[in-house]
Amino acid sequence: MISAMKPATLQRAGFAAIALAALVIAERAWGTALRDPAMLTGWTLFALVLLLAIYGVKKALPFLPLGQSTRWMHLHSWAGFLAVAAYVMHAGVRLPTGPLETLLALSFVLVAASGIAGLALARLLPPMLRARGEPILFSRLPGLRRTLAERAAALVAPSRALADHHRLHLAEWLASPDDALAHLRGSRRPLQRRLEHTEALFRYLSPDELMTARSLIDVIKQKDLLDAHHALQSALRAWTLVHIPVTGALVLLAAAHALTVIAFRGGV
């Protein structure tokens, strides 16, 4: 796996490994010097959380000359992994106790998990989206869906058989996004099922209705494509709904935790 990494990625991973090693050594040295290692790992973790949160601020101010987001993203990713390691060193692998600690741990886990999920989705989903044809802007999906639904309704209106099929099996499906999980898995089964269901009607249709039914097949394929785009693009956005707001909570809770530590620090 390492041999498949690009040199720049290897370099960044190397820096992260060195930083982690330095933290481990410092923690040991701190303990040897009879100081509380949790203070070192705690403040390191707090600094890392602030560094990670600053990326959000950078993104919100795109007109400021603060460098390329790609570099920030690399820093964000590797600092995130480092923060997970620092958290484990700081809190250990155990269930938290007390309300503040529980909230703090929960928010950290949520932020870390959603971040890792986001990173994975950002690698996995774009090629899947590309495989579904030309890009469609997310904001245009509802309008395109509505147009398709109207087209289908207009197509089937003159045919009783097709109108019934549309009313019972297609109208609701055409009205809103569907089959999200199947599209996320890359499965074509829901589309296949709908196509087979519609094609089963062919033998009962007149030549004119048959032509209409073929147009309806096109509509079904296009709606399936819109659903795929909706599912995949929604997934690419959904994780941020957890990651960003919980990051805000995490910063506040971490600050409260730090204040508490300072307030109740005993002197020697």
Add this chain to the structure above:
Amino acid sequence: MDVQQARTGITPAGMVDAAEKIPRPARWDVPFDGGMSEASVDRVLAVAPFSVIDAAKFPAKIPLRGVMTNDARIVRFKKGDIVVREGDYGDSAFFVLSGAVRVVLSRGAEGGLPPAMLGRRESKERTFVEAAMQLFRSRMPEVHADVGKRPGTAPVAVAVPTADSTKVPPFTSPPDVPPTGASPKAVVRTMPLAEIDDAGHTRVFLQDVPAILDRYRTARMGAGELFGEIAALGRTPRTATVFADETAELLEIRWHGLRELRRYAPAIKEHVDKIYRQNSLLVHLRETPLFKHLSADELAGVAETVRFETHGDFDWYGSYKSYSEKSAAEKLEKEPLIAKEGDAPQGVVLLRAGFARVSRKAGSGELTTSYLGRGQVFGLDEIAHAWKTGAAVPNQASLRALGYVDVIVVPADVVVARVLPKLPEALMPPFLAIASEGDAIGVVTAPRTREESVLREFLVENRFINGQATMVIDLDRCIHCDDCVDACAATHDNNPRFVRHGVQLGRHLVANACMHCVDPVCMIGCPTGAISRSVQGPVVINDATCIGCGTCARACPYDDIRMVEVRTPDGRYVVDERTNAPITLATKCDLCIDQSGGPACVRACGHDALARVDLSDPASLTQWLSR
């Protein structure tokens, strides 16, 4: 029977019956500016050098009178009116019929007229504090505080508005009052004034001509003199600003007419070629590495022998959309052949303007092996190989014009006799590995180069190689977050200057964003010079002098310029006080020329999916692909 016939039941014969019958479109269906009157044509043909042109040498389909009637017009300028601006792209030349014009000889960023005086945008990179201040500006899209405050217009803030709009006089109204309502910004104070002449042409004029004459070196050109032909024929920027020194009548000849005159009137051809040889050729040859080592005399000797050729369609952008829908074979067929694979090389072809495709036979088609732009040469390798080995070598590839190409051909015997013997070894092309017909197919099937090869064909066929900062998106990395779009909006009046949509090949998407073309056809025909190439390189629009005519948006073959309705700072739409039509301005990507840190779209992409690539340079593409 095709699908359409199957659905409608209409046979081809039936289609013909039902079709709307029109005369076949002909060349002069749309004459230049409505066409010249017979009396005007008589007047022009009585003046030298047109009076000595032998009309009998023109073919029956393209008579001299027809050229004059349809490809020329007489335009009148008042003292101070700008005729052409340094740096503009134009498709016409001017002949002084009466009066006089003045050429500004001081040139360039140092000595020429300041950009603001010519109606251009002056861009300065923001400081960090200025960049941060953008946080506090209006959240409404396309708020243009200066729109209603043009010099010469009444103060628009007091114009009685409708509930949601502000009415302003047309941007080009004559200035009958001093610019009391003008914004204190320098760009507004120094921009030229504009007006519409009796024939409906927008005229931009210089203020304080005596001061310009005092400060800048100028030369007067009187009746009988021709200017602007080199830029028009060579598709190169105008090299000087010319303005009317007194009331002047100029014959403006569009490129099509100039081409015919050059082709069928030897005197005109000699005149144009002589001017080019005198003014530009030696400089151009000197800039080419191949000729750098020659002495001044030797270079002059070579310059005497060169042939000027133009290939392709000057107005290629007009037919670009129908061209882009054709198959690869049809496209290739449409591209004029400059040199053919297998033929004996006639000389070294040096590109002066435009792009050319280098291709080799592959299967039943052609493989594009490279593309050449301004300053690059074709044919040297074969001639050098033959000179070194004594064995004649045919052209190893074909050269075809993409759009419009202007070339210089240095004859093969001149290259052999005068250039190659003095060429330093470091510049000498290596021995050719002579290819046999069909070898190229191996490149198409080789997995290592397939992606680049296919992408190169795509970029050439769609003429994206014209772009110096083309927005290319890697769809395998793009997460569709629209951070690029949001960043563009945040830095450009809350309205993004591009669409994250466009033409796709595999994982690459060429988005609808201004590519800042090598051949910026959008700049041809702008009546006020509002769209121009900035000193820094990107093509930019000056909001203060854009009159919203839409010429640039229609000319852009890639649909990368948009007309937008504008608002005042309090959110009201601005409309024309006479027609109530919305006032629109042309908008496009300016490559964040006034933002520090480079294009906001690139800076905002967190996944290395978006880049601005100089596709006119094949090496940039290779570098981006291997990132």
